Amino acid sequence: FVGRKGNMRFLSLLLLLALPALALTDQHVSPSHSPDPLARYNPERVQVPKKQFPGTVLTVTPDTLAEGGAFLTVTWKVLLPRKSPYFVAMYLENDDVTATAPIKYLMVQNGKEAPSLKAGGDVKFWAINMRKNIVFCLFRGEPEDAELLIKSNVVTLDSPNEPTSGRLTQTADPGGMTVSWITGDGAKGQTLQYGSFAGKLDHSLDATRLPGYNRLDMCGGTAKGKGWRDPGTFWTATMTGLSPGDKVHFRYGSDADGWSEPSFFFPRPTPDMAVKLFVFGDLGTHSPDSTEQPFDSLASRNSTDAMFLESLGKTLAFHVGDISYAVGYASKWDDFGNQIAPIASRMPYMTAIGNHERDWPGGIIAVEDSGGECGVPYDLRFPMPGTDRDAPWYSFDHGPVHFTVISSEHDLDDQYKFVIQDLAKVNRTITPWVVFATHRPMYVSSTNNNIPDGDQTMATQLREVFEELLYIAEVDIVLAGHHHSYQRTCPVLKGACTKPRPNATADAYLGPVHIVAGMAGAASTTNIQTPQPPIYEMVDAEHHGYMRMSADKTTLTMEYTRTDDGTIHDRFTLTRTPP
Structure with missing residues (x-):
């Protein structure tokens, strides 16, 4: 080791979301708040009448869906309704x-x-472009045993090949940036x-069409x-x-299929530049209806609304794992x-990568958390620099911060050599701060000791493989998610807060x-x-939010902001004497 010395669509949606909740529907039954209400739907038992x-x-x-998505109003009527849902x-x-x-x-009765x-x-239903026209169905009965009564008129798409789901990815090349997006299968070229100027986009690149995946690539379950x-x-x-x-x-x-909304970014900062990041895990998604x-x-x-408003x-x-919570339902990725x-x-x-992207029987952790996706959609939708198929561990530098990212859902011993080699290459005079990221935490305040994948069970395994190495390499932050809470420890080793050495x-x-x-x-x-174990200096399991990280060559600060009140509820700072 080298030592330490040495957009308009989005704004329109925000305005819609600001309307009172009752404005979204005129008549419906309150949602069940079940983790997976679609688990109730049994397509094999659906009765389809001939008339x-x-x-x-x-x-x-x-009856037409504009680019960017919109609320659709569905009107239903039944004469002589049965006493039935x-x-x-x-x-x-x-x-x-x-x-x-x-x-x-939506249950309407x-x-x-x-x-x-x-x-x-x-x-009201919020709808986005999923590359195919949209239709609605009215059913009688519970979702477990439903009878189809009628289908609606078809809602056609203004542009089925509209480019969607745009995303930037930092590359291994300091001067590079990758843009990824999705279209309908009918797009011929992108x-x-x-x-340097919004009105003068004088550089162009032909996009590469990537290999996709199909139903047979799924491992089973809902995904297949x-x-x-x-x-x-x-x-x-x-x-x-x-x-x-x-x-x-x-x-x-493209001119033929339409263009994305214009956007902008700043290229990867050098190690001498200060950086400001968002850090979070276990985000998921919510369709705003x-x-x-x-x-x-x-x-x-x-x-996501709060982060966008302060994204400048x-x-x-x-995003440290558990990405969309699609869990086999492909539309959730859209x-x-x-x-x-x-x-x-x-x-x-x-x-x-997180457990809800990868885990399935036959893998290292034989549980069904991915719904049968077994990492396939994640690998194609979020390819990180230097990763291979089903080997999603990698590292990258961002300004003065080095990130080493592993998968808690794959064999840890297989990744140990990568971590040793990666940390050995870090030059602390260039990137003085090192963050080790894993979806499952190494330390967590949790009572879950279940086998094989309980919080404490997995934390013990992670510590056995990596804790001593991370201490020797003087890793500053171990970043995780998985437990849906905010937690921060003191500087810790072997379950205890560490103390300064004499004359430190x-x-x-x-x-x-x-x-x-x-x-x-x-x-x-x-x-x-x-x-509460004494190593925890802050634990919040009641609220939601995200973190900000700011770093330069001498200072790294992290803040936890709650989204219910928009204020900072925890902050800590690490300092370093410049070499």
């Missing part, structure tokens, strides 16, 4: 309701209403245009069954020769890409500070240990 039920109406307005469900036009789960649904001659109302939908066509283009500090404007798409959605992370919208001046976002695009098209969006300087290394940043969106995990 339409008389007196049944289902219409949608508008009714629900409205959203599908793509080519979906088979006897084989595919809806994208989302619970079966306990008083008898009447007719029933009906208007409900281009990235960029330049009722959750499967075509993921579209993936494109990428990499800019090179960019200069730190320069503002780069860009857009992607009142529907039943699988693994709905309502609080995620608060986090930020240089990178780091929702997620749409939700993060305003942030991810303004700064590189770097990630670590004020900024002498004590040990890594362990951070759990799993509070960005998924439902809070409240199984906190009582009494």
Whole structure:
């Protein structure tokens, strides 16, 4: 080791979200708040009549979906309704309701209403471009045993090959930046245009069409069954020769199929430049309506909205695992890409893999947390520099900070050699700060000791493999998520707060500070240990939020901001004497 010395669409959506909740629907039954309400839907038991039920109406307005997404109003009417639940469900036009789960649904009657001659109302659904026309279905009965009554008119797409889910990725080349996006399968060619001025994008690159994946690539479960939908066509283009500090404007798409909203970013900062990052885990996604959605992370919208509003001046976002919580439902990846695009098209969006992206029987951790995706959609949608298929560990520098990123969902011994080699190459005079990132935490206040993948079970395994190495390498921060809370330890080694050595300087290394940043969106995990182990200086398992990291050559500061009140609830600073 070298020693320490030596956008307009988004703003429109924000305004819509600011409306009172009752404005979203005129009549519906409250959502169940089940982690996966689509688990109730059994397509094999759906009854499809040969004739339409008389007196049944289902219409949608508008009948065209504009680029960027919109709220659709669904009007339903039933004459002589039975005393039975009714629900409205959203599908793509080519979906088979006897084989595919809806994208989302809304119970409009619970079966306990008083008898009447007719029933009906208007409900709102938020819709985005998923590359196929949209249709709605009205069902009678519970989702477990439903009867299809009628399909609506078709909502056509203004541009089925519209480029969506744009995202920046930092490259291994200091002057590079990769842009990735998705279109419909009918797009013939795509281009990235960029330049120093918004009105003069005088550089262009032909995008590369990436190999996709299909249903057979899934490992099983929901991903291979009722959750499967075509993921579209993936494109990428990499800019090179960019200069730190320069503002780069860009857009992607084509004249034939439309262009993305213009955006801008700043290239990768040099080690001598100060950086400001967002840090968070376990975000998930929320479609901004009142529907039943699988693994709905309502609080995620608060986090992404807040981060977008303060994104100017930020240089990178780091998402430490459990990305979209698609868990086999392919449409959730589209929702997620749409939700993060305003942030991810303004700064590189770097990630670590989590259990909800990878875990499935046959893997190292034989649980079904990925819903059968077994890492395939994640690998293609979030390829990080230097990673291989199903080997998503890597490292990167960002300004004066070095990140070593591993997978807690793969064999740890296989990654040990990589970590040794990576940390050995770090020059602390160039990047004085080192962050070790893993989705599952090495230290966590949790009562979960389950086998094989309980919080404490996995934390023990991680410590056995990496703790001594990270202390010897003088890693500053161990960053994790997984537990849906915010937690911060003292500098810790072998379960205890470390103390300064005799005659140590004020900024002498004590040990890594362990951070759990799993509070960005998924439902809070409240199984906190009582009494609290003394190594924890801050634990919040009741609120959601995100972290800011700011660093230069001598100071690294991290702040935890809650999204319910927008204020900082924890802050700590590490200092370093310049070499």
